[in-house]
Amino acid sequence: MDTEAEHTERDRSSQFLRGTNPARTEERSRSARSPLSLGRLSLSRLSLGRAGLLGVGCAVAVLLFGAFVVQPFQIPSGSMEPTLQVGDRVLVNKLAYRFDAVPERGDVVVFDGTGSFVQEPPRENPVTGLLHGAAAALGLAEPAETDFVKRVIGVGGDRVVCCDKGGRVEVNGRAVDERYLHPGDAPSRVPFDIVVPPGTLWVMGDHRSDSRDSRDHLGEPGGGMVPVDRVIGRADWIGWPPVRWSGLDPTGAFRGVRSPDGAHG
Template sequence: MDTTKRQPRKLGWRFVLVAVVLAALIMGLVRSLWLDVYFIPSGSMEPLFQEGDRILVSRTDFAAEPLRRGDVVVFDGRGTFAPLSSGRGPIADAVSTAGQWLGLVGNDTTYVKRVIGLPGDTVVCCDLDGAVTVNGRALEEPYIYDGDVPSQQKFSVVVPPDRLWLLGDHRSASADSRSLLAAPGGGLVPVERVLGRPVRIIWPLDRLTDVPRPEPTDLTAKDGQ
């Protein structure tokens, strides 16, 4: 039996398979080092991000310029916001991981919040006008969800070295550092857990837009000092 006619077809499939594997490896490298895609699973960051948005996350922005108050960050919440293990089993975890990689579902251990307190800051809620204060000065927060107050929960926190105090923009619908005051770590996230900064909404197409960084805010001195 003559098999010479079937050889090109076999080579063709092998080429396609190798190309797909290489493309996946390159995409994985890009997403682990430079850019990633994150699915917004809730409305805790409205109005900036809406449930179902897909955002492009830069993993290198904070290497070029340090974190500052007002930055929106994507971070690994294991050990602070999330348990160390999902406990769903290997098959369910594998399916979930595939969906997360494709940007189709949210990640149980990855979160997006806004930096309110940097290492060394004293963050308090609230002053007589109802504003969150940082180092004794009222924080201007134009990004808060319309109709929300800065916080209905009172708190006073001194942010330790290498930690961050993080809140959602939709304060009444956000589980954030305030919710974990009594938990181990007190809701403070290690700086090293920050994965990157959202730079663009890429889906849905009618919400396609860049996500600019806020202007630097100087709150290093207290009022009257």
């Protein structure tokens, strides 16, 4: 018997059993470089590209939605406690004052205080400002230093006085029962007697002892009045954190107040 031939045959059989046939190894190597594999790689890259474009498109859509419809606004201070707390994200309705609608007494509004609360906006790096603005528009960063959130107390033509004999704010001669105030706060420790010019608003925080508002700018240009066209929108909902999810219901504090022309507010 030819033992050499027998060993050779066994070696070939072992290679086939172990799956190490050189011909098959070469075949797998070729298949790895086949057009089908290259096609799959191209498809994977294309899918990643589409996912990237989809992500950019979603981000742009969110920014546009925030610019024209509803924008998240992060509460940076306690000036509106207990209604709004530090870290709350309120959803600002930018359509609230479109189509000839105007802010009303009791509304909680977000506005640009340039020219009223801030005489000169702070200078900042344009790129940094753009990135911060985008983050703020998504509610991921505190708002610009020129943006404020307060409650409307007087509208154009109103006479707002503090305080009456009971220590309350009066609007057009009627005392306002401000149940939304921070517990223990007085309606105001700063006396004032003003008439709100047409097209402007007199605004105050709910936490009167911790709020810089119209009262603090009486002696400055504009007298603390906020132009209506500087109002960004009305805060209608608390969207974050989840335990605070709620709508900001209208207050009935000004229900009995008459406008200067005699109509009820």
